Amino acid sequence: MRPPSEWRSYFLPLTSGCSNNTCTFCNYYGAKIQTRELDDVKMEIDALATYVRRGIYLSGVPQIVYEIGRSWDGKRVFLQDGDALIYPLSRLREALDYLNKRFPDLERISTYATPQDILRRDQNELRGLKDLKLSIFYTGIESGDDKVLQKVGKGVKRQELVEAGKKAKEAGITLSVTVILGLGGVERSKEHALETAKILTEFDPHYVGALTLTLVPGTPLYEQWKQGQFYPISPFQSLEELNTIIENSNLTGCFFSSMHASNYFSVRGMLPQDKERMLTEIEAVLTTRDSSLLRPEFIRGL
Numbered sequence: 001m002r003p004p005s006e007w008r009s010y011f012l013p014l015t016s017g018c019s020n021n022t023c024t025f026c027n028y029y030g031a032k033i034q035t036r037e038l039d040d041v042k043m044e045i046d047a048l049a050t051y052v053r054r055g056i057y058l059s060g061v062p063q064i065v066y067e068i069g070r071s072w073d074g075k076r077v078f079l080q081d082g083d084a085l086i087y088p089l090s091r092l093r094e095a096l097d098y099l100n101k102r103f104p105d106l107e108r109i110s111t112y113a114t115p116q117d118i119l120r121r122d123q124n125e126l127r128g129l130k131d132l133k134l135s136i137f138y139t140g141i142e143s144g145d146d147k148v149l150q151k152v153g154k155g156v157k158r159q160e161l162v163e164a165g166k167k168a169k170e171a172g173i174t175l176s177v178t179v180i181l182g183l184g185g186v187e188r189s190k191e192h193a194l195e196t197a198k199i200l201t202e203f204d205p206h207y208v209g210a211l212t213l214t215l216v217p218g219t220p221l222y223e224q225w226k227q228g229q230f231y232p233i234s235p236f237q238s239l240e241e242l243n244t245i246i247e248n249s250n251l252t253g254c255f256f257s258s259m260h261a262s263n264y265f266s267v268r269g270m271l272p273q274d275k276e277r278m279l280t281e282i283e284a285v286l287t288t289r290d291s292s293l294l295r296p297e298f299i300r301g302l
């Protein structure tokens with residue numbers, strides 16, 4: 001699991017799973033968080049450095065290290081998995097320091113960061129991580145509507161989300177956030193879209209990725225749908241939500257994208273500059289209701 005924009009990065013696992021495993025739509029629901037031994041992390045970094053510099057393979061190191069290392073440009077690292085920021089702070093600092101020493105030309109290190117992870121850290125700790133080049137957090141906001149957040153088990157209220165966003169930004173960390181179209185179902189579609197626009201305005205992040213809810217078999221939300229307790233919105237309703245979010249948010253310098261494979265329609269641009277053009281593109285589809293303009297269900301991805 002990684003953000004699409006990290007395709008150039010080397011993926012370094014520090015954890016597996018997610019410590020906040022209560023989100024009812026997520027395939028990490030119920031998964032146990034596991035943290036990797038620091039020595040093991042260092043061994044992978046050493047193997048990567050030896051391979052990248054001298055083409056030498058060290059024994060006992062998974063083949064994947066070399067496969068990714070072969071085409072890696074040495075500039076970016078993405079820490080895995082669902083919330084690597086949960087890795088104990090002293091060990092996280094040591095791992096980052098080690099990475100920087102082995103790869104002094106690194107430009108940036110990034111990670112998924114749950115709002116809870118960010119709130120757990122104080123300003124000095126976050127700044128210290130930024131100094132070690134951990135400079136991008138990918139954070140799931142999902143919705144600005146407290147009722148939706150509570151219903152899907154996000155584990156934080158909107159106010160806590162806003163605090164987490166402010167804290168990361170004050171530490172100079174770039175924020176890339178996701179919101180999920182359709183997360184409130186038919187019942188809360190309007191509130192979900194309007195409140196999401198509001199929270200994005202308060203966050204004012206550098207990047208927003210809009211995803212569309214995909215019901216994943218085995219998750220509680222999927223079961224709720226099967227039992228008639230959750231009514232998903234239609235593809236055109238997801239476009240209406242997207243329209244509402246873009247129209248009602250006031251962002252000051254944000255790259256907004258719905259290019260993710262889960263979406264029925266892709267639009268992207270800088271906000272506020274491209275707002276009118278993006279809304280016109282969406283409205284053109286909403287006016288015709290021509291489903292051939294939408295991504296077919298069978299090629300939608302997670």
Ligand code: SF4
Nearest residue numbers: 018020021023026082
């Ligand atoms: S915090 Fe994110 S990764 Fe963790 S369970 Fe929720 S949606 Fe999934």
